[in-house]
Amino acid sequence: DIQMTQSPSSLSASVGDRVTITCRASQDISNYLAWYQQKPGKVPKLLIYAASTLQSGVPSRFSGSGSGTDFTLTISSLQPEDVASYYCQKYNSAPGTFGQGTKVEIK
Amino acid sequence: EVQLLESGGDLVQPGGSLRLSCAASGFTLSSHAMSWVRQTPGKGLEWVSAMSGGGASTYYADSVKGRFTISRDTSKSTLYLQMNSLRAEDTAVYYCARYYSSTWYHYFDYWGQGTLVTVSS
DSSP, X not given: OOOEEEEOSEEXXXXXXXXXXXXXXXXXXXXXXXXXXXXXXXXXXEEEETTTEEOTTOOTTEEEXXXXXXXXXXXXXXXXXXXXXXXXXXXXXXXXXXXXXXXXXXX | OOEEEEEOOOEEOTXXXXXXXXXXXXXXXXXXXXXXXXXXXXXXXXXXXXXXTTSSOEEEOTTTTTTEEEEEETTTTEEEEEEOSOOGGGOEEEEEEEESSSSSSSOEEEEOOOEEEEEOO
């Protein structure tokens, strides 16, 4: 099975900072990658699909890029409401493996 | 409005069985692939099982293969997860999630609120 590796596992940044999270697949998954945000005590929410397509209603400060094996999620200007864990997920085939998650906190 | 409502979570002894249900509304179950995803308290997400929209194809994570069975009743618009031979490591919140399309070659666009399964003596 394809493994998904996220980094870092956690980060702390100031409001207004640019934040980048990396997700690496152990094999080529083309652009079959989604990013989810899970706020504390809440259900995961879809942010980005097809590696770079923003889900409707998601703020434009979120963006995704990459193809093949290397992907990034960027928050251009971190806001207090962005405190959450972020997960990548590959969906080119079953199983739909998730990355281990990145916890984002405010410094 | 799409809604997914899980139920059936409980405290069960190791080796025991449990059946989870996910009542779907606002869409036709047979038009979407569905999945179960679990999350150990304080930890990450683990994909558990999926069923195609047509119902003919199922898939399981290696960690549950041979112990868990995914099924559905389209007349009741309900997805199920039968869990047998439960282990302590199966303790988690179990989410029901809807795929964007009838196949699992897509992302999850809706999630339920989850139901807690605790395996302990």
